[in-house]
Amino acid sequence: MQLFKRTWFLSVVMLLIVGISIxxxxxxxxxxxxxxxDSNSESYPDSPFEEMTVTIEGVVTGDFQDGEAGAQGDLNxxxxxxxxxxxxxxxxxxxxxxxxxxxxxxxxxxxxDVVQVTGTVDEIRGLTQxxxxxxxxxxxSVLEPVELTLPVTHIDDWEAYENMLVTVSGADDxxxxxxxxxxxxxxxxxQVASGGRxxxxxxxxxxxxxxxxxxxxxxxxxxxxVIDDGRSNENPVPLPSFNGVPFSADNTVRSGYTLDSVTGIxxxxxDEWRIQPTEPVMMNADSNPRTDVAPDVxxxxxxxxxxxxxxxxxxxLGDGYPTARGADSPEExxxxxxxxxxALRGLNADIMGLVEIENDFNTxxxxxxxxxxxxLNAEPDLTRCGANWAYVDVSxxxxxxxxxxxxxxxxxxxYCQAMVSIAPNTVPAVLEDSQLDALGIGExxxxxxxxxxxxxxxxxxxxxxxxxxxxxxxxxxxxxxxxSGDGANADSGNGAASWxxxxxxAVTALDAWLATNPTGxxxxxxxxxxxxxxxxxxxxxxxxxxxxxxxxxxxxxxxYGFPLALGVAPETQSWGTLDYAFASSTLSTQVTxxxxxxxxxxxxxxxxxxxxxxxxxxxDSLYDTSAFRSSDHxxxxxxxxxxxx
Numbered sequence: 046m047q048l049f050k051r052t053w054f055l056s057v058v059m060l061l062i063v064g065i066s067i068x069x070x071x072x073x074x075x076x077x078x079x080x081x082x083d084s085n086s087e088s089y090p091d092s093p094f095e096e097m098t099v100t101i102e103g104v105v106t107g108d109f110q111d112g113e114a115g116a117q118g119d120l121n122x123x124x125x126x127x128x129x130x131x132x133x134x135x136x137x138x139x140x141x142x143x144x145x146x147x148x149x150x151x152x153x154x155x156x157x158d159v160v161q162v163t164g165t166v167d168e169i170r171g172l173t174q175x176x177x178x179x180x181x182x183x184x185x186s187v188l189e190p191v192e193l194t195l196p197v198t199h200i201d202d203w204e205a206y207e208n209m210l211v212t213v214s215g216a217d218d219x220x221x222x223x224x225x226x227x228x229x230x231x232x233x234x235x236q237v238a239s240g241g242r243x244x245x246x247x248x249x250x251x252x253x254x255x256x257x258x259x260x261x262x263x264x265x266x267x268x269x270x271v272i273d274d275g276r277s278n279e280n281p282v283p284l285p286s287f288n289g290v291p292f293s294a295d296n297t298v299r300s301g302y303t304l305d306s307v308t309g310i311x312x313x314x315x316d317e318w319r320i321q322p323t324e325p326v327m328m329n330a331d332s333n334p335r336t337d338v339a340p341d342v343x344x345x346x347x348x349x350x351x352x353x354x355x356x357x358x359x360x361x362l363g364d365g366y367p368t369a370r371g372a373d374s375p376e377e378x379x380x381x382x383x384x385x386x387x388a389l390r391g392l393n394a395d396i397m398g399l400v401e402i403e404n405d406f407n408t409x410x411x412x413x414x415x416x417x418x419x420x421l422n423a424e425p426d427l428t429r430c431g432a433n434w435a436y437v438d439v440s441x442x443x444x445x446x447x448x449x450x451x452x453x454x455x456x457x458x459x460y461c462q463a464m465v466s467i468a469p470n471t472v473p474a475v476l477e478d479s480q481l482d483a484l485g486i487g488e489x490x491x492x493x494x495x496x497x498x499x500x501x502x503x504x505x506x507x508x509x510x511x512x513x514x515x516x517x518x519x520x521x522x523x524x525x526x527x528x529s530g531d532g533a534n535a536d537s538g539n540g541a542a543s544w545x546x547x548x549x550x551a552v553t554a555l556d557a558w559l560a561t562n563p564t565g566x567x568x569x570x571x572x573x574x575x576x577x578x579x580x581x582x583x584x585x586x587x588x589x590x591x592x593x594x595x596x597x598x599x600x601x602x603x604x605y606g607f608p609l610a611l612g613v614a615p616e617t618q619s620w621g622t623l624d625y626a627f628a629s630s631t632l633s634t635q636v637t638x639x640x641x642x643x644x645x646x647x648x649x650x651x652x653x654x655x656x657x658x659x660x661x662x663x664x665d666s667l668y669d670t671s672a673f674r675s676s677d678h679x680x681x682x683x684x685x686x687x688x689x690x
Contacts, residue, residue, distance in 0.1 A: 075099045076140075077127045080166060081173055081207065083138035090204045091168045100163040101142065101175065103127045104186045105154050106210040107310040107323050109275050110146070116156060117309075117323055118275020122146050122174070123154055124208050124310045125162060126188055141208035143174040143312065152180035156323070159184040171313045173207060190308050195221065195239035196267040200615070203318045206311050213270060213320060214306035215239040223302040223328070224269060225606065225618030230651025230667070231658050233274030233285045234319065235298060236618055237307070240268055242300060244602060245540070246609065247580040248621030251587075252540035259538075266615040271319035272307055272326060282660050284667075287326050292649075294669040299647040300606065300620075301333030316614040333647060335673060338391045342638030344684025346464060346509050348518060349394030350574035351680035352624065353385055353417075354653075355454060357403040361411025369453045371403070372654070380654035380668060384675035386420045388644060390427045391672045394682050395464040396507060398520035400576045404455035406440040407447035414457045421459070430461035437473050437505050449475060450501035451494055456520040456575065458505050468515045471506040474563035476554060484557040489550045497530065497544065499523045499551040502575075504559070506566040514687035515568050516632055519555070521575035523548045523585065540609075541583050548578060548585040556592050570632040570687075573625075576678060580621040594627035597639035597683055604641050604679040620646075626683045637684035648674035 075094070080101060082093045104127075109120035126141035144162050146152070154160060164177040190212040197203060215221050216239060224243055225236035246252065246261045274285040284292045292298060309322035339349070359365030363375055372378035389397060403413035414436045425432040437458040439446045449455035458473075467473070478494040481487045493501045500522035508515045526542035529535070533546035559571060573594065579585040581599070590596055598604075603620035610616075626639055652674040656664055 073100070074102045074161065076131065076133070077101050077103055077125065077142050078133060078136050078138040078140050080142060080175070081139040083136065084204075085137075090171070090201070092166050092173050094166040095168055096165065098163065098165050098178070099175070100161060101125065102159070102161045102183070103141070104188050105156050105158045105160060106141065106188055107321060108154060108156050109321065110153065115275075117321065120275060120277055120321065122177075124210070125160060126209055128186060128188070137205055139205055139207040139209055141210070143172060143208050144177050144180070145174050146177035146180060151177050152182065154180065154182065157185050157187055158182045159186050170316065193311075195270060198267070200266060200318075203311060203313070208310060208312055210309070210323065211311045211320070212306050212308040213311075220303035220305055220329070220332075221307070223298060223300050223304070226298050226300055226649040227618070229285065229292065229298060229649045231279055233276055233281050235272050236269050237272055237304065238269045242603075243268060243609070243617055243619045245580050245607075245619040245621035247540045247583050248602070248619075249582060250540075251582045255538040258540040261540075262609045262613070262617065265609060265617045265619070269615055269617050271317050273314075273319045273321050275321045280658050280660050282662050284663055287328055288330075289325055291666075293666040294652055294671070294673075297335070297652065297673070298328065298649060299330070299333050299335070300618075301647055302328045302330055303332040304328045317616070333643075335644070336642070337672075339393050339642040339680070339682045340638075340640035342640055342682055342684030344637040344686050345511065346396070346685045346687060347394040347682055348396045348398070348572055348574065348626070348685065349392040349680055349682045350398035350400065350520065350624065350626065351388060351392060352400040352576050352676050352678035353402055354381075354676035354678075355401050355403075356381065356385060356399075356413050356417070358382075358411075358413045358416045361408055361413075361416065368403070377654055377656060381675075382416070382420060383670040384654055384672060385417065386424075387670055388672035388675040388680065389417065389421060390424070391644070392642065392680055392682055393428070395430065395461040396518055397459050398518065398574045399457040399459065400520070400522045400678075401454045402457045404448045404450070404453055406438065406449065406455075409440065414459065418459055428461075430463055433461055433463040434459055435462050436460070437467070437503065439473060439475065439503065443472050444475065446475070449503065450477065452500055454500065454522075456500055456503050456522050458503060458518065458520055460507065463510070465507040465509055468506040468508040468566060471565040474504045475501050476504075476558045476563070477501055480558065481554060484554065484561070486554060486557055489554060492547065492550045492554050497524060497528055497547070499547065502555060504564050506564040506568070509687050512688055515566060516570035516572060516685070516687065517564055517566055517568070519559070519571065519573045521551070521555070521573060521577060523551050523576065523578045525578050541579075545579070545584055549588055552585050552588045552592070569629055570635070571629040572632055572683065573627040574681065574683075576624050578623055580623065586625070589627050593630045595630070595633040597626040597628055597633075597636060598622060598641055598681060601641045604646060604681070605677065606646050624678050624681055626681050628683075631690075632685075634690050635685055635687055637686050639681065639683040641679045641681050643679050644672045645674055645676045646679045650674065650677070
């Protein structure tokens with residue numbers, strides 16, 4: 046009996062000891078690398094401890110608690126990283142984690158604090174986090190950032206560094222390039238790329254293969270990374286800072302700027318890998334400087350073309366807002382007007398094709414195009430034309446048109462009467478679907494009239510006043526890539542997007558039409574300009590070249606920027622030319638130069654005339670009357686020395 050009691054007693058003691066050991070084990074510190082889990086874990090990339098309570102220890106590398114406690118921003122938490130000596134040899138998992146603790150309500154920490162954190166492991170849209178129940182500061186330490194380079198070999202390569210303090214630079218010590226700024230104002234983020242900005246697939250390759258486009262898109266995704274601002278709120282105030290100064294109209298962030306590196310916390314948030322900076326973001330503005338006037342292209346006569354971004358002037362009498370497109374109020378319109386006039390003056394051209402002008406020619410002196418002419422003539426000292434600007438009035442004889450086509454926007458032409466005149470015995474001409482039968486191509490309709498068509502083109506033959514030489518300018522605006530076509534106009538996934546056939550049909554119709562000398566001129570010198578909504582290697586552009594036109598901006602890398610695949614992560618911004626000038630073979634020998642003036646596409650959209658999404662505190666700092674971000678497309682200027690074959 047004594048033996049039994051003794052054995053029972055020892056068994057109970059042993060069970061108590063084991064129970065205590067189990068409890069202690071549950072309360073013991075777990076390595077962050079174990080919480081993250083390496084690539085061999087069945088749950089990878091999710092944590093093997095998801096929904097479990099754990100205690101971790103490490104150094105605070107990024108303090109993003111709200112308010113004054115958050116040194117870098119307001120992400121409602123901070124980042125903790127294992128000290129180097131605690132990281133297991135051969136480890137392939139991240140040694141850091143994000144600690145969510147609801148705006149500093151648990152414990153206020155600072156970068157360099159060594160902390161023990163107990164909380165529940167969770168996965169939030171791919172981000173591993175620890176929701177803190179308790180935070181204890183136990184000491185201090187300093188960690189150096191891990192050096193990483195772009196591009197990565199595989200997008201999942203970032204996973205091993207999730208939530209860690211890193212410095213990212215371009216491979217082989219090459220700089221990173223600002224590739225996109227669309228979300229800079231509203232969300233405080235930009236996108237950078239290694240190897241220069243990302244070109245659109247069909248800017249450099251013929252878009253014939255879906256698989257090839259997808260492979261290109263995936264490869265470009267390995268080159269890009271988002272730099273965020275450590276804040277989760279929209280339209281943040283104060284604005285993000287670059288080079289130590291808040292972003293503004295005077296301190297812009299142009300795509301094409303470069304930076305040697307960026308240091309901060311690497312994380313996965315909103316479906317994209319990004320860095321939350323812990324050090325100031327420093328950029329080289331000299332890598333893509335602004336220029337106040339268009340490039341010098343020589344010549345005695347200069348022709349420009351500009352997309353004026355839905356230039357609508359209400360009813361022309363200071364009312365009629367919001368408009369179908371464009372400004373929502375008289376105040377917005379005045380902001381748009383000043384920027385547009387600055388761009389047209391800086392373009393320094395004698396003939397200017399306009400794209401996306403309000404289609405209200407029938408309102409005469411109250412029309413949008415007349416408003417631009419009035420603005421140019423009101424400041425005669427700011428252009429070499431003085432007060433001699435006029436526009437081609439399609440509502441007058443012989444066209445007598447109320448509108449150009451059925452869309453709310455149209456193309457237009459303004460010109461300097463001191464330099465050129467509409468050539469004698471010629472008339473402006475337009476091309477509509479009603480003319481296609483006579484051209485023998487009626488089966489192509491609809492091409493220019495109706496829903497989802499190209500805009501009606503306008504052709505004008507001009508005479509240079511000084512020499513008497515004549516040539517014809519054709520202004521175009523092809524169907525955009527937006528919307529869903531069907532049949533030959535469907536998006537086949539090869540990079541050309543929708544309505545490729547409709548844009549090709551416009552080229553076919555233009556060729557047949559111009560062969561009939563529609564303006565009454567038999568001079569073969571033709572300059573086609575405008576927004577063709579096709580990148581350099583797409584069918585409409587190749588068709589124009591095959592017809593004998595020279596692409597005068599063939600060496601240009603871009604006039605517009607747009608994601609390779611909208612809404613597909615990583616949403617990689619890409620660049621290419623949608624705006625062109627094409628010279629007939631007889632005119633090309635008289636061209637002295639042609640250039641894209643990069644005043645719009647490279648600039649953040651937050652600098653445009655609109656006031657939406659701009660808090661009152663920053664609205665004024667984000668606006669000036671300069672040409673920069675007067676539109677979303679870059680204008681083009683061409684120099685001509687007529688008669689010099």
